[in-house]
Amino acid sequence: MNTIKIAPSILSSDFSCLAEEIIKIDKAGADLVHIDVMDGHFVPNLTFGAPVVAAIRKVTKLPFDVHLMVTNPQDFIEPFAKAGADIITVHAETAPHLHRLVQNIKEQGKKAGVSLNPSTPLPVVEEVLADVDMILIMSVNPGFGGQQFIPGAVNKISRLKTMLNERNLTVDIEVDGGINAATARQVIAAGANILVAGSAVYGAPDIAQAIKDIRGA
Numbered sequence: 001m002n003t004i005k006i007a008p009s010i011l012s013s014d015f016s017c018l019a020e021e022i023i024k025i026d027k028a029g030a031d032l033v034h035i036d037v038m039d040g041h042f043v044p045n046l047t048f049g050a051p052v053v054a055a056i057r058k059v060t061k062l063p064f065d066v067h068l069m070v071t072n073p074q075d076f077i078e079p080f081a082k083a084g085a086d087i088i089t090v091h092a093e094t095a096p097h098l099h100r101l102v103q104n105i106k107e108q109g110k111k112a113g114v115s116l117n118p119s120t121p122l123p124v125v126e127e128v129l130a131d132v133d134m135i136l137i138m139s140v141n142p143g144f145g146g147q148q149f150i151p152g153a154v155n156k157i158s159r160l161k162t163m164l165n166e167r168n169l170t171v172d173i174e175v176d177g178g179i180n181a182a183t184a185r186q187v188i189a190a191g192a193n194i195l196v197a198g199s200a201v202y203g204a205p206d207i208a209q210a211i212k213d214i215r216g217a
């Protein structure tokens with residue numbers, strides 16, 4: 001659990017050459033490809049659908065970390081699973097039947113993640129902690145890349161880590177939004193082990209160095 005994984009978000013990549021942008025992070029040492037799926041409803045933006053994921057599945061063997069920011073995640077689990085997702089994360093705010101959704105993801109043979117917006121309290125996931133593979137703590141309000149890190153995420157990660165330790169559970173803690181070498185240091189110290197970074201990776205002059213700096217923070 002101590003290995004830090006870096007998941008560059010292709011939201012910050014150049015969509016006109018998406019395949020090359022993914023090959024670039026693969027060669028630069030990324031551990032996962034973070035794919036932000038936005039529906040223009042849960043969040044004010046539109047991004048990728050399952051056909052895009054199926055198309056880019058051909059260009060890399062890196063695991064696909066699909067972050068579903070959609071109002072009706074139950075309709076998208078199977079399409080994204082079939083398209084080649086490895087981890088499927090749903091937002092707790094979109095899911096009155098969160099336990100069922102987590103089971104649906106696992107029935108597809110995929111790892112199940114649950115995400116929390118900055119304003120959503122941790123106890124919302126307490127009852128599914130034993131069922132999930134990953135909790136994604138949002139450190140920005142979802143919808144856009146390039147936003148500023150919300151410092152309250154650090155304490156939230158620490159409290160989640162304590163909840164997991166108390167229950168003797170091994171669950172990945174992913175953090176997403178405003179991650180760079182400086183904020184990475186804080187979230188790693190708090191207990192996060194998967195770090196999403198969009199603009200800090202794709203906006204860097206040397207992508208491999210940026211990944212190295214975040215991992216080593």
Ligand SMILES: O=C(CO)[C@@H](O)[C@H](O)COP(=O)(O)O
Pocket residue numbers: 009011012034036067140141142143144145146147176177178179196197198199200
């Ligand atoms: O889910 C989201 C935004 O909603 C993220 O995955 C962003 O794409 C992260 O971008 P940076 O904050 O790292 O630029």
Ligand SMILES: [Fe+2]
Pocket residue numbers: 009034035036067176196
């Ligand atoms: Fe994301």
